[in-house]
Amino acid sequence: MADLLTIPIRAITGESTTLGRFEGQTMLIVNVASKCGLTPQYEALEALQRTYEGQGFTVLGFPCNQFMGQEPGTNEEILEYCSTTWGVSFPMFERVDVNGPHASRLYQELTQVADAEGYRGDIRWNFEKFVIGPDGVIQRFAHHVVPDDPRIISAIEDGIPRSSEERSQWAETS
Template identity: 60%
Template sequence: MTDVQQESLRDIPFTTADGGTATLSDYGDGVVMVVNVASKCGLTPQYEQLEQLQKTYGDRGFTVIGFPCNQFMGQEPGTMEEILDYCATTWGVSFPIAEKVKVNGSHAAPLYKALKRAPDAEGKRGPVLWNFEKFVLTPDGVVHRFRPTTKPDDPAIIRVIEDALTPRS
């Protein structure tokens, strides 16, 4: 976890699935989980856990935003229409899905260029390792990075979300 200039991260524009422009600030000042997703990956069942997090914590200021990415063995080859249909019909996804992006390399999306400065639990920064790498941004300006094999419902992720959210009223 690290403070990676939360304010500037929340203001970096990205393209939404419908071709519009948004920033993380558009989703409020609560907790945001940014995750690169893919439809044809062994980790794709994480969509179910991501959706459950959205349902469990959404009313308390939590939002998952999925960023489809085809950089890892071509595991997200579809068009945006195909991706959105797959997410909705297969996994019941209700959280926002952004336009397909690159997360690594010189053409990486600006948001991902900034997020990759955050270290994981072992202190390692740098490239996204695979599909379903998770970045949890908290209102206090901290970015928590969880590698792809860490499931969305892992106790470490739940702890970060619950500690940063406003209590239920």
């Protein structure tokens, strides 16, 4: 997990950062696209963000244009679309490649994780999901597993602080 936290990434607005900014939280990392049949998943992703954001959880969106050109806009256009159409409030990052020789280092690491069916390797489509717990455990979910699927909810809830004492400790470190 420590390696993932130090990988350089860029916010969709251009600032350099790392996942270390979210250390101690449960993260749901998703490769997103604005012109995909699965784009309505933004609604459920935002609902998860609003439900769990104050409890040590965040959704992280990584736009990707590698699947039939379904994320063709500039970073500014993507951000505008996501905020006005879907009310996205979770952090978004610059468009990245998730597969191939130019795949972001983050996705090079994430794609080594197998999903429940045992698949590991290239991202197969938009909206593939990775839940990363504060303990570094990563669970991978295929694109057709919707964000509010009970398996994803369980993975999120398993990672967020349960007791008021745990929530206080998380709040002090964030």
